[in-house]
Amino acid sequence: MRSLIVAAAALATGAFSPALAQDAYVVGITAALTGPPASTYAPAVDALRIYIDRVNAAGGINGKKVNLIIQDDSAEPSKAAANAKKLLTQDNVVLLLDASLSSTYAPVVAEAKGAGVPLVFASSVCPKEVYPPANEGQFCTTAFASTYDSRAALAFVKETAKEPVKIGFAAMAIPLSRGEMEFAAKQAPGLGMTALAIEVIPPPTADYTPFATKLKDAGANWVFSWAPWVTQVRTFEALRRLDWKGDYIAWSHLEAEGELKRIKDSRLYVVGANALFEDKLPIQKEIADAAQKAGGKYPPEQMTEGWIAGMVIEAALKGAGWPATPAKIQASMQNLKVDLKGLRGGPIEWTKDNHFRTKQYYRVYKWDGSKVALVKNWFSYDVK
Amino acid sequence: MQLAVNIVVLSAIYALIACGYVLIYRVSRVLNLAHGELMMLGAYLLLATAASFAGNPVAAIAAAVVLSLAVGILVYVFLMRKMTGEMVLAAVLTTVALGTLLRGLMVLIWSAQQQYPGQALGFANPAIALPGGGRISTFAAILVVTTALVYGGLFVFLRFGRWGVRMRAAGQNPLLAAQRGINLHAVYALAWGLSTLTGSMAGMLIALDSGLTSSMTVIGLKAFPAALVGGLDSLVGALVGALIIGAAEVLSIQYIDPLLSDVVPFLVLIAMLIVRPWGLFGTREELDRV
Amino acid sequence: MSRGMPRASGYFRTDYAQDLALTQTRLERASLLAFAVMLAAFPFLATAFYLDLACQVFLAAIGALSLMLLTGYAGQISLGHAGLLAAGAFTAGILFREFNAPFWVTLPAAAAVGALLGIVFGLPSLRLRGLYLAVSTLALHFVVVYLGGEYESKRGYSTGIMIDAPTIGGYAITNGRVWYFVLLVAAAATLLICINLLRSRTGRAWRAIRAHETVAEALGINIAAYKLLAFVISSAMAAVAGALFAYYRHFVSVEAFSLFLSIQYVAMIIVGGMGSLLGALLGAVFVTLFPYLIEAALQQLPNAQSYAGVLFAVNYAAFGVVMILFLLFEPLGLVGIWHRVQHYFLLWPFKHRPVAGAGK
Known part of the structure; x- marks a missing residue:
């Protein structure tokens, strides 16, 4: 009960003081960590968290740390909408990620668009908007793609x-x-x-x-x-x-x-x-080691998707420089090429009007x- | 032939779950909307015992069954007992709240990942060819047999068993039953225990047959129209209701639209509520008692 | 059930005009005014996130008030409230997508669809009571959601139906503060409608039905008509809340209207306190903010980020616990606590109310 009161107080004082600009890249993600379809998304988000922790431990990007804020939406669209709103207005994220069921897309896209913050679909299915001609604010790293x-x-x-x-x-x-x-x-x-x-x-x-x-x-x-x-x-x-x-x-x-x-x-x-772990690539060994060190909850072969998202985000932030604004990150992502070291058949390559990849390998x-x-x-x- | 097998299997699943609703309702007029969660808890208990009794599947199953019986009794003793004498609605809402609590706890403990208790116990699940060309998986067959045994056992128990007679008496008239020296709390606790036990057995067998995810509770909810169509206070009704719902679902998958299978149980339920709200085998007075 | 006690320390009304007035004492008027000023000032002080929370509370309040009319006053249990919200949201979404209808068409249309569904939901209530009625509304919830899902699939809106912001005279309502006031007005209007309904013949008829159907019938109340009326009014309100939700969030999809949402609304009226409009409001505030409270509580713990994955489960479990605690120990809900606190101060330094009649 006491902790609840403390929490209420924290909530109340927070109401009137917007978060201060932080000395880090603030990236937010709304994800289906729980709920019926969680087994598709939770491992990817865990992998992304481990990846970003590793980047931070190695000194961050452009000398700045990445502050990854994870919000669970349990695959409910209304919760995802509230999460997106909180991340965009309270935490002032410069990049928003969606790792949840497709029914969360509509509200999250609407919020991101309203705030002018680029949105990346990571481990959640790529919507049509990222195919050429792509919507300027939406990007996708996920392996699966309709048609x-x-x-x-x-x-x-x-x-x-x-x-x-x-x-x-x-x-x-x-x-x-x-x-x-x-x-x-x-x-x-x-x-x-x-x-x-x-x-x-x-x-x-x-x-x-x-x-x-x-x-x-x-x-x-x-x-x-x-x-x-x-x-x-x-x-x-x-x-x-x-x-x-x-x-x-x-x-x-x-x-x-x-x-x-x-x-x-x-x-x-x-x-x-995605290449399966049976391939025993060096990068897969790296993933397995990192997962073991970080005490990941999921088997390493389920972490490829989140790892790829991490690599892409790292590259995007590096390209945007410091201090990063949503617009700069968006510009950086519109001209991006990330070598996935064999995790996929080819690189993730984003251009002005293709936010998916130029070649899809299977x-x-x-x-x-x-x-x-x-x-x-x-x-x-x-x-x- | 396969169609008949499919109907029997699905009906058996629904029947085994539905008798849990009936047991509690018949004795204490409470509709247990946490039944789906208790059923899933049974399946997860099996997963837990499978881990602690590694290499001894029989012991694991026995332990899980005993635990689920205990869970049902504990739910009554610590929660539902406080609701006796309250509005029926309050009691039902308490079960809703219990369901919410259990669902949260189960995800906390076992995560939302897909689990295979059958694999953990070292069971294979080969299909059996039936005369006439149908096929049935081993655990689906066990489930059908279990349902038959459970219903047979319950009929005998309620008809001839000392506690069975007490349960019926408590259901018919709690006041008179109490005056005759029947310990109502013990009877109610027994009803909750048996209901959770049968529900858990359904959960365990479904999980052994095809794996376990956190969406199993919805199956519990789909079995609930079966209990209502047959009449909430009748075991025969639950059996017949399950057969009707199972058949309606399988036939609509086969001949109309597979998507309908999700709503068909509820459509049958609505039709029943309009025509004969007390169900096929239920007693009419029930309507006025709630 | 606890009757709202007038905030004056006794019963001083001497004519009907006083009895009809919404407020009795100067202190009451002053505190109401202060509350209104606070509500009006809030959006200019709060951050966008807290504005969003406030808007969620208002939307929930409309839904909770409508359910309170039906369950708390007319005594008809519904487990299909989410289905009605969905119906309203889908009406708005479909009319917008198919005919590009403006909001002043879609909102009344949503209300009409809600009213119609209210008759459908209410028809079983003529024959059924208690549990059986709850079950029939539950079944209808599944049917409504199924139909909505079919529409989404057939028309290819696989990620939900997007709706543009409503426009008044060329001005699109997108700003959070404007939304705050729109929803505040909507919630306040709903509250006023409810208060007046309950003070009228309709409200008294509902209470009579809830207390004892047979006696109510003997008093000359047309049971069937008033039961259906309760369903119609409550459903129309819920549908409007659904439509407003659709506009506020810019989207409609079936996944937003799960069975759990119905449970949440039921929880609002239980936690708030059955048979009290104030209870519906308190319940809406509590249930809406509760998950955020839990989240903030978990943030206080060390190593907070690693709890993100279990947050939903903790919320679920805690929500169940709170509902159970209220059902077991505080059946009158938050409003019961509120009244006890009031009594304490009104009667201070005494502990008990005077014997009935002595105070007059």
Whole structure:
């Protein structure tokens, strides 16, 4: 109770004294650290925190520390809006990050735009606004991207399949996933595949078998799913329980590497833009060491996404110089190239009208009977 | 055939959860809206015991079952007992508050990550081919059998068991029951314990079958129309209600629109409330008692 | 239920005009005025973040007042309040997106949709009571949210429907201070409507229904009509609050109207104190600010940043605990505490009220 009173007092005195300009780069992030979809975002934010701590320990950027302020929105849009408002008006952040469900975008974008602060989507799906011609204030470092991902997955299916492909789709009942699966279903016939029904599955479902039964009964020999990991993997497992013998391709979310090892099925493919830790790159070892030293809560293979966000933010702040204003950071980000040291197929490159990347690279992995193995090495699409 | 199996499995899930609602309502006229959370707590308890009884899955499951029974009794003793004699609404809202508290605590303790108690216990979950072409996973089959056993056991217990008769008496007329020397608090505590136990078993089996995330509570809420459609004070009703809701959900996935599966239970519920609010097997007087 | 005690130390009213007046004593008028001045001065002193908090409180207050009318006075339990807010927000969003309708069209439209839904939500109340009614409103919540989600998906607004700021005579309301006053006026208007409704025949009918339906019917009150009226008025208010929320936040999406929101509104009227408009206001303030209080409390602890990940869970748990504590130990809510404090000062140096009748 006493601490509550102290807190109330702190809250009350804070009401009338705006935060003073700090001697550091103040970066704010609203993230789904808790709530149903947290497993996609929380590890990335943890990785970002560890990365920034490391940067600070090494002397900061341009001689200044980075003050990363993390706010949890538990994937609720109204909470995200309040977070964004607080970060922008109370903490005076010069850069805002969103690592949460797509339903938080609208309010956060509105707040950031109103304050004239650039907004980076990190570990949350890239919205259309960052593709060329990009909205001047929105940027994205996240691996997954609508339309390109489906093209990559379908191209892989076409190349791999030996028989005529009859492909089914599994979406989660959120607009984004549904939209992507509808796009893929429209693309499939053009590649000589028969597109079957799209199963739209509500997020908490007691039993995935009824949905799987429909896919199987439709005669699918391939199934493609681009949805949060839970939906992808539970649909797959339900299909296997029904003795379905087909091939399944899913998006390679943070959990993918661990899950491939758990499931051990050689016909479950994951397509993604990040290199898995099976590659044992020097940078991955660096991530693992840093995570261990900082006492990270999540396995290192889930930290790639947040690490990449950290590298990009470091580069953006370095380019903006000191003292940094939102406008300077935005200008710096509009002309940015970050070498990701093998974590992805190529660099993140932002230009005036492309805030996504100029080339999007993909890889496909699967379990090959003894380990997670590369099936198809980097292939890319030009982003126009 | 597979369609029938799917209906049976989903109905069994709902039935096993729904009997928890009925047990408590029948005895104390309280609707336990924290049932979904208590069910998830059961699943997490299994995860915890799996870690401490490594290599001994039977002991882990037994410990989790006993713990969940204890949780139910403790909830009554420390919380719901204080609400006896209060407005029914206050009691229901207390369960809502309890649910909120539990959800927060569970995320604090076990995080929101996906967990696999089946893996922790070293269980595989192979599918079984049924005669007639259907297939069912091992744990789904166990769940169906468990539901049958639980309902059978409850029928016998309530019909012939000394405490079962007491529970029925307390439900019918608490005042007279108390005058006959029945310890109402013990009866209520027992109802809470049994309800949490059956709910937890459902939670554990679902988690063993397909993994455990913090969104499981919603499944508990979806089972609740089953209890109401059948009649909140009838165990047979819960069974039939679960079958109706399960069938409606699976059939709408198969033949209409998979998206509907989320609202269909509630649409059936609304229809039922309009036509026959006390449910298929419920007693009509119930309406006036609340 | 505790009746609001007049703030004069006794009952001194001698004619109806005095009974109808909103304030009784000079001190009451003065303190009301002081409070109004404080409210008017607040936006010029506070930072943008605290302005936002105040706006959230006002929005919550409208919703809580409407729920208080329905549950606290008419005795009809609703667990579907978030569904009504969603309906209002979506009405505004859809009309804006599809027809580019200005706010003076969308707000009344939201109220109309709310009123219509009020009839739908209220129809079960003619047959059902208590729990069963609560359950039917819960079911309707899911239906409304489902329909909203379908609209979002079908029209491709996957990240929510964006709404532009409302404009009056070419001036767009974007400024936080202007919003503060807009929402303050909206909340104050809602409060006045509620006060006057409750002082009228309608309010008395509702209380009679809540106290005892059969007796109320014997008194010649048309139960069905008044129950439906309660639902209609309450739902229309809630829908307007939803529409205002949509304009204030510039967006609408189903995820903003979860079941937890309904629970929060129920919590507001419990924590505030059932059957009291002041309770609804206090509850709205408390429930809205509570998460920020917890956050500020955690900030006091050393190594605060590492708690960010558990903050939501702590909030959830603490929220549950507070609700339980109020239900167990203070059923009259914050307003009960407020009245006890008042009594203490009014009766000082005595401890107990005079025996009924002795004071007149």
